[in-house]
Amino acid sequence: MSVPVGHYQYDRIDRDFLQARIAEFEGQVKRRLDGTLSEDEFKPLRLMNGLYLQLHAYMLRVAIPYGILDSRQLRKLGQIARRYDRDYGHFTTRQNIQFNWIRLEDTPDILRELAEVDMHAIQTSGNCIRNVTADEYAGAAADELVDPRVHAEILRQWSTLHPEFTFLPRKFKIAISGSPNDRVAARFHDIGILARPGEDGAPVFRIFVGGGLGRTPVIGEELFDSVREEHLLATLEAILRVYNAHGRRDNIYKARIKILVQAIGVEAYREAVEAELGQMDLEQYRLTPEAVEAIRARFAVPLLEAPDDADAVLTQQRRDDPLFDRWVRSNTHVHRDPGHIIATISLKPAGGIPGDATSAQIERLADLADAYSFGEIRITHLQNVVLGHVRKDRLRDLWLGLSEVGLAEANIGLIGDIVACPGLDYCALANARSIPIAQKLGARFADTALQAEIGALRINISGCINACGHHHAGHIGLLGVDKRGEEFFQLTVGGRAENGAAIGTILGAALPEDETVDAIARVVDCYLGRRESGETFLDTLTRLGHEPFREAAYEAV
Amino acid sequence: MKRPVRLEAGQKLVLTANRLLDGRTVWWSAEGTWVPHIGHALLLDAEEAQVQLAHATEQAQHDGVVGVYDTAVQDSVPPEPVTVREKIRAHGPTVHPEFAVETAQ
Ligand code: HEM
Ligand code: SF4
Numbered sequence: 001m002s003v004p005v006g007h008y009q010y011d012r013i014d015r016d017f018l019q020a021r022i023a024e025f026e027g028q029v030k031r032r033l034d035g036t037l038s039e040d041e042f043k044p045l046r047l048m049n050g051l052y053l054q055l056h057a058y059m060l061r062v063a064i065p066y067g068i069l070d071s072r073q074l075r076k077l078g079q080i081a082r083r084y085d086r087d088y089g090h091f092t093t094r095q096n097i098q099f100n101w102i103r104l105e106d107t108p109d110i111l112r113e114l115a116e117v118d119m120h121a122i123q124t125s126g127n128c129i130r131n132v133t134a135d136e137y138a139g140a141a142a143d144e145l146v147d148p149r150v151h152a153e154i155l156r157q158w159s160t161l162h163p164e165f166t167f168l169p170r171k172f173k174i175a176i177s178g179s180p181n182d183r184v185a186a187r188f189h190d191i192g193i194l195a196r197p198g199e200d201g202a203p204v205f206r207i208f209v210g211g212g213l214g215r216t217p218v219i220g221e222e223l224f225d226s227v228r229e230e231h232l233l234a235t236l237e238a239i240l241r242v243y244n245a246h247g248r249r250d251n252i253y254k255a256r257i258k259i260l261v262q263a264i265g266v267e268a269y270r271e272a273v274e275a276e277l278g279q280m281d282l283e284q285y286r287l288t289p290e291a292v293e294a295i296r297a298r299f300a301v302p303l304l305e306a307p308d309d310a311d312a313v314l315t316q317q318r319r320d321d322p323l324f325d326r327w328v329r330s331n332t333h334v335h336r337d338p339g340h341i342i343a344t345i346s347l348k349p350a351g352g353i354p355g356d357a358t359s360a361q362i363e364r365l366a367d368l369a370d371a372y373s374f375g376e377i378r379i380t381h382l383q384n385v386v387l388g389h390v391r392k393d394r395l396r397d398l399w400l401g402l403s404e405v406g407l408a409e410a411n412i413g414l415i416g417d418i419v420a421c422p423g424l425d426y427c428a429l430a431n432a433r434s435i436p437i438a439q440k441l442g443a444r445f446a447d448t449a450l451q452a453e454i455g456a457l458r459i460n461i462s463g464c465i466n467a468c469g470h471h472h473a474g475h476i477g478l479l480g481v482d483k484r485g486e487e488f489f490q491l492t493v494g495g496r497a498e499n500g501a502a503i504g505t506i507l508g509a510a511l512p513e514d515e516t517v518d519a520i521a522r523v524v525d526c527y528l529g530r531r532e533s534g535e536t537f538l539d540t541l542t543r544l545g546h547e548p549f550r551e552a553a554y555e556a557v
Numbered sequence: 558m559k560r561p562v563r564l565e566a567g568q569k570l571v572l573t574a575n576r577l578l579d580g581r582t583v584w585w586s587a588e589g590t591w592v593p594h595i596g597h598a599l600l601l602d603a604e605e606a607q608v609q610l611a612h613a614t615e616q617a618q619h620d621g622v623v624g625v626y627d628t629a630v631q632d633s634v635p636p637e638p639v640t641v642r643e644k645i646r647a648h649g650p651t652v653h654p655e656f657a658v659e660t661a662q
Contacts, residue, residue, distance in 0.1 A: 039617075053575060053624070055642075055646050055650075056580065056581065056582055056646065056649060058579070086655075103578060103580070104579065104580065353652055424641060425650035426650060430642070432641070433645075433651060435650075435652045486641060487641055
């Protein structure tokens with residue numbers, strides 16, 4: 001079999017390991033069903049295999065390392081949705097996919113089907129190093145300095161089943177990007193890594209620690225500015241050792257690394273890491289250029305050939321078709337190759353469920369990936385899908401193909417591109433439903449011309465303080481709260497996950513569910529009425545401060 | 558520790574859990590079985606509920622359910638849970654009408 005474009009090629013050892021792991025879990029499921037294992041004993045075991053119990057069914061979270069899939073894998077996910085779920089898959093902000101209607105009995109079979117295409121659900125839950133996320137335009141974007149996938153894969157191998165880090169004080173999330181434009185929310189992760197070329201050509205890494213959302217949102221602080229490639233693993237190992245030794249295990253709300261970094265300060269943390277490095281056998285963790293090359297060789301490089309007039313063809317097609325032009329404006333990004341372009345496919349149809357795709361859509365995406373992008377698909381941390389390498393002269397055909405299955409929404413980065421967690425419709429921890437608010441907002445701002453007029457504006461919705469919908473990082477954020485069994489929403493404005501990361505400011509008392517959409521519409525109207533030319537929502541907010549927006553939100557209350 | 562239950566006028570308690578095999582929401586019925594429709598749930602006073610809860614929890618493994626607890630409902634036909642959360646458990650997600658729990662006959 002040829003090496004897949006975009007992700008790492010598994011070998012025998014990887015595959016044997018997965019089979020052994022499935023057999024082990026199958027035994028555990030059997031023992032749970034016959035009562036040998038109690039629920040208390042079984043729960044941590046199923047979570048280690050990505051299986052949660054939600055409100056109506058089990059939920060299976062499947063890992064998509066650094067968010068990249070090949071078409072064969074995507075097709076398999078579509079089949080699983082059809083066969084074992086209710087015909088849907090849900091793409092998440094962690095670049096994973098979740099199935100919401102899974103039966104415990106079926107799980108070993110599902111895991112076996114996943115293993116057929118080198119996929120699994122390990123390390124998608126529990127207090128371990130979770131799936132490493134990476135820039136969704138990796139290896140494609142014109143603004144990229146270093147392709148982060150090779151190092152993401154190195155981190156995946158280093159962190160997978162790392163014996164010391166299987167029982168950390170709490171879950172641990174790492175994101176890596178190689179572009180000066182942060183597309184991974186690096187400063188909202190336990191560790192955020194930004195790669196750039198060093199003086200000798202080998203990459204160096206800027207490392208942030210202690211970022212996170214949840215109950216206590218914190219912006220990560222810079223621990224090191226330029227870690228050399230050979231010391232990357234040693235440095236990460238040392239950061240985790242310090243956390244493992246000193247992170248709090250007595251209080252789940254204070255267990256994340258962000259609390260430790262806040263408690264002792266980033267300078268003290270740095271000293272502790274340096275002290276740890278001082279006594280480690282650095283040789284053992286040295287990442288040699290040969291080791292990096294060996295990993296790089298397991299990624300196929302797409303052969304980027306395009307006719308000379310590819311760009312001219314696209315320009316003409318955009319001129320001829322305003323609808324297509326609008327989609328190109330919002331849903332594409334500049335590729336490093338002048339004949340190619342990056343296409344982002346919105347999973348946010350107006351009035352739809354953010355991140356949901358039917359099995360038919362999933363399979364169609366796999367076909368389109370084969371036809372237009374070397375069979376490679378990326379899942380974004382904003383719950384969309386990317387085809388990384390589309391020839392410019394074929395972009396319109398792709399767009400037409402997407403239109404046939406309702407996937408041609410032109411709203412990436414606009415107000416319709418809403419991020420929402422599953423919320424109270426599915427999630428056992430939720431206070432309020434996230435999806436219906438997203439649907440109502442999506443319907444309210446359905447007009448793509450209006451969306452383009454409003455410009456860059458991100459709405460993020462979480463159904464509880466765990467912040468899976470990144471509400472703190474939304475330009476407008478909504479947090480579901482429970483008041484005596486009823487749903488309310490707290491509004492924040494001014495959050496951002498991109499460069500210049502900021503945590504949103506709470507506007508005021510939480511609003512009842514049925515007043516929330518109107519309040520947001522008034523906030524948007526306030527911006528439209530008062531913006532100066534060229535300003536985005538965040539610009540106007542920065543210039544005017546929160547007060548006008550607060551007044552607008554609470555005007556009718 | 559179990560929180561004390563404060564029922565308002567016109568409210569009763571029902572027992573609920575999730576089925577071990579498939580995670581489906583189930584309700585404790587007058588026949589002493591777990592059923593998928595809240596329409597068949599047994600309505601209990603606060604004191605009866607404590608007795609039944611202890612019993613059902615003990616029997617959970619045998620009955621193939623997990624996470625048994627009680628929750629308040631309006632004493633109506635069919636009974637309607639008081640909180641949004643339990644309404645959604647009883648009727649299914651609000652965002653996919655086709656996934657709703659069919660009404661009990
Ligand atoms: C439906 C089942 C889910 C459960 C039970 C769940 C549970 C949790 C919990 C308990 C936390 C807080 C952890 C902490 O602060 O220590 C958390 C955080 C998080 N979850 Fe989920 N989650 C679920 C679904 C999702 C989904 C669907 C996504 C993606 C859309 C997601 C993405 C995240 C992210 C990004 C965080 C990190 C926030 C942070 O940095 O603290 N989760 N989740
Ligand atoms: S934010 Fe809360 S409601 Fe939403 S998925 Fe996470 S835990 Fe569930």
